[in-house]
Amino acid sequence: MLPQSLAGVRVVEWCEGIPGPYCGRLLTELGADVVKVEAPGTGDAARRRPPFKTPRGRSSRSGGLSAMFLYCNAGKRGVTLRPETTEGRRIMEALLAAADVLIEDRPPGLMHELGLGYKALRARDPRLVIASITPFGQDGPYARYKAYALNLFHAGGEGYIQPGGPGYGAHPERPPLMAGGDFSEAACGSTAAAGVIAALFRRGRTGRGDHIDLSCQEALMTLGRAELAAYPNAGFIEERRNRWINLGGLMPTADGYVEMVLTEPRMWEGLVRAMGNPAWAGDPAYATPDERSRRKFEINPRIEAWTRSLPGREVREALQANQCPAFEVRTVEELAGARQYQERGFWVDEKDGALGRARTPSTPFGGPKPHLGPAPRLGQHNAQVYRELELRAGDLRRLEAEGVI
Amino acid sequence: MSSSGGLVLSGVRVLDLSINRAAPHCATMMAALGAEVIKVESLKRIDAARGKQAAADKRSSAMVTDPDKMEQSYAFHAINAGKLGVRVNLKSPGARDVVRGLVEISDVVIEAFTPGVMEGLGLGFPEMRRWRADVIVLSLSGFGRGGPQSGYRAYAPIFAAAGGLSHVSGYRDGPPMEFIGSIDSAVGAHALLAVLAALMERDRTGRGQQIDLSGSECVTALLGGPVVDYALHGLVPMRDGNRRPGMAPHNTYRCGGENEWISIAVAVDDEWQALCRVMGRPELAAHPSYRDADGRKAHERELDEIVGLWTASLTAYQAMESLQAAGVAAVPSFRADQLFHDPHVRARGGWVTLQHPVQGERHELRVPWRFAEGETTYRPAPLMGQHEGYVFGELLGIEPVEMERLQAQRVVY
Incomplete structure (x- = not known):
């Protein structure tokens, strides 16, 4: 069954926001053990994305737990680490030595500077699968360009043709639009997850790992491949006014x-x-x-x-x-009450000590559903994970005092 | 890009019984990853994608029956590149034996009929599993198998409407957004990940399975924030164009070139200061109303006007280059022609060129994964029944006399 399909696969995730963490969530749904690496003190920027839930369970715009963070990171173990320091890098290497997969979303070039680039890691462990998830990929003229969700969606070509139909008809003079919610960034994450699993499959046959350079722009272009192909192959550009x-x-x-x-x-x-x-x-x-x-x-x-x-x-x-x-x-209110979703077990009521209960999507695959559990508090699993690496308690205290973990 | 590590899905064979877009997208990605994908079509059930004609003004959703037109669709090509093509009329009495032969040699079967249809044809999962014990069957439908709406019909716009995406997309004072094509592929991308996971599991346990995938549930899972914010806070969000909480300016702005737009997103003060510098408006950077994110959000409309006045004198590329150089997230709302010629997309080898026997030169996107070691492969989409000699003759060992009989009885049709 799918919830066990990646049982035994150990993943290290050094990602923030949505594309990387949603990739990690999908791997968690499929049974992988995901350790999330966050910066000491601050953590994943998604933790600071409003609206929040306060520890008393009230909604707040100023502080508490972010719903989207909880969703993307459910069921992961969380550690804090600063791989940019010498000792932090050694601990990262130790984490990776025990891992099958690394997913990372650092700016292109940074991993190499830290001695954690694909070539260095492959030399140590030719079985490691690495996915680098960035807006425009690891190379090319835009590799270091900045893009938020709005820019990513428009970079992929779908923005230019939205809205069509009645939305365009009502306001033909207005600007093209991105899709609502977190759809585009999550789609980048699911594309990355498919690449990781494909590489794991190949590793099972050949014994060799791989590096996947995933450009979110290309992931989104792929979803619109038929619309984009109209230009070179049929000589016309899809326009909002024609999308009826x-x-x-x-x-x-x-x-x-x-x-x-x-x-x-x-x-x-x-x-x-x-x-x-x-x-x-x-x-x-x-x-x-x-x-x-x-x-x-x-x-x-x-x-x-x-x-x-x-x-x-x-x-x-x-x-x-x-x-x-x-x-x-x-x-979304109607979705929460949708009988079809309920009968198929799409909604799960996740329990979290700090939150009470929350109804969230499980997986869109029918059949048995995984129980992911809560998202980690910042550094919640430091002791557990680092003890697995045989770091001594004294070292842990020192590293903590030095801001490495 | 080109490496010598062997095809990613080397040795995997896929039987693709699906038409339209969502499930065929999954199968086409598998073909590019190196699986041998056999697409089953029939003149009795012509893939609607074959009806998308070469020119915008001729596009019609009517069924194509003219054999020449059937081979001219750019959309069918994009959605089905890399597959082998055979004909089987699944509703004919002799079809089951042919499909059985195909299932026996396939690792994965992909189908997207309304739940119940395959069972009615004697092609349900229990039968397929008898024919091949470790078969993986992807069953993709609008609402999944089981539950009161299992039998509902659905296409991409229905997934988006039922899954919650349409309602939160569109102008605040306009209707919800319709999603015509790409949602199908997003569902297909989810299907791909499930099929690959099932292949991993089969390699470990020796067992196959049926994957019951719901298109509307995929959309809800991908929707993210609006779903979980409702779950935790009871908030029912309204669509709001390109606007997002906490960020301003955050919109697409008209540029000087025809049909050119640039998306600009400002989250933090540094980005705002940089935007003002690049626009040549240092006085705005110092303006107390716009100093912090709350102030900018409160004055979003006037900021949109200010930014729009500046972009109107530039091409989208000029705006991107000057803003990105200053650390501001700015990317054109790219048109298809821009993405085809774009220097970045080109530098990364985004497009491949294929030769189609009827359409001639075709340009298709490479898969979105740049593997350092694993190889990918590209070939054109199949003509109707193009590979029957190989599939029926070589793979299934059907003798020429028997082939003639199957054609005469319109099983292979």
């Missing part, structure tokens, strides 16, 4: 919006049945797919008149009962 779903698409309902995609002739027939066979739909002018496609700006308002009269749930049920792909646009 032919028939149906996004429609307002009595209580929100519904999305429907009616690509096949039988879906048109399903829609007509769902609407209760209105007279207008029997017009011979709408008899063929090509005719309907040509008259979509006439047909879509008529579909909309129907969707506006009903709650989204009823529109969706009527369409799905007639084999038409459709669903209402759900809020």
Whole structure:
């Protein structure tokens, strides 16, 4: 089963924010033992991302625990370490000597300067798999360019073509947009995780590790590879104004919006049945797919008149009962109550001493779900992890006093 | 990029029964990683991606039936590059034996039918496991197997709407955002990671499995902040364009060139000071209203106007270069043509050139992993039934007489 598929795989994660830590989370979901390395005193910048939960369980904008940090880092063990110091580097090397995988997101070149570059690490352990996750990769003219989530999304090419459809129609003069939430950075993390597992698979066959240079820009470009390929291969540039779903698409309902995609002739027939066979739909002018496609700006308002009269749930049920792909646009509140998600065990109620209970996504894979447990407090597992490296208690106290751990 | 460490997925064979985009994306990534991927199609069930025609104004979602047009789709090529192509009409009475032969030689089977369809064809996981004990089957659907909405139909925009992404994307005063294509690939990328994990597990335990992947759940898992902020704080976020809490300026700004935009994000005071210097507006850096993040956020609209006035006189590339040199996160909202010619993407070998027998020269993106040792490989997308001689003849050992019978009975069709 998937939650045990990476059992026995030991990962060291020296990453902050979302792409690297979400990669680490996915490896944790799949059964790997992930040790997260953070800077003493400050830790992962995501710890300081609002909103927070205070130790008493209240929400706060100024201090406490960040929800996104808890999500990305659930189930990891946490240590503090300053690999930039001589002793810190030695401890990092000892951690890596006991590890199968290193994921890191330091600026390109830094690992090499610290003596922790791919070549140095490979010379010590040819089985180590290393993933370097950065906005633009390890080399090339933009390698040291800075990018936040907004910039990454637009770097990948999807930003330029968003929003299309009704969003563009309402405000054609406005700027192109990034997707909401943390979608793009998380997608970079899942791409990185796939690369790590592919390299582990190859290692199982050849005995050799690898280095994966992952550019978040390229990860996001890959998701839009068909849209990008239109330019060199078909001679046109995808534009927001052309990004319309032919028939149906996004429609307002009595209580929100519904999305429907009616690509096949039988879906048109399903829609007509769902609407209760209105007279207008029997017009011979709408008899063929090509005719309907040509008259979509006439047909879509008529579909909309129907969707506006009903709650989204009823529109969706009527369409799905007639084999038409459709669903209402759900809020996160609606997702938390979604029966389909509950019955499949998608939501898990994670317990954390400091937080009480919180309902979070487990994994999108059906079947048994992993129990990840809480995210580590800063340096929570120093004693445990460093004792595994046979560091003595006296040394630990000294290193702590010196700010190395 | 080119190394001699052997293909990453050397020796892995994949049977791809899927059409459209999400699951085919997963299979195409596996092909580039070195797996031998056999895509099963049929004239009875032509992949809708084959209908995406060469010019924007001709794009139509109607089914293609013209055999020439079927081979001209750039979109099908991008989504299916690297696979071998065979025809099997899965609904024909003789199909099960042919599929059985294919399953027996495959490590992984990929399918994205609505749950229940494969079972109805006698091709459910229990059957496949009888044919090959350690087979890994990826079953990708909109809502997963089991549960009241298991039988629901879905395409990418439905995953995004049902999974919570659409609602938090778009202009604050506009409708939610529609996601047409890339969400499919994001789900396919999640599928890839699951299949690779299952291959690892099989190598360790000798056991296969069925992976039951829900597209809408993938989207929710990737959504991150809005989901967990609701879980912990009960907050229901509203879409807000390019704006994000705690950051300003944080938007895309129109540049001087036609259809050119630059994304600029400022988080900390140093970046703001640098932005003001590059804009030639040192007085703004000293302005008390904009000194800290809270002040800038409170005056976000006026800052957007100030920055937009400056970018309007520059190309997006000029703005990126001058701002990045000063340590400000600025990247164009890249168009496809810019990404095709971009010096950075080019320097990293982002594009490969392939020769397609009908379409001629095709340019496709390399996979996003630059392995130091493991090799990747690229070939064009298959013509309908292009590799039947190799797959049916050599791999399955079907005799020419039998092939003729299968074609006459429209099993191979």
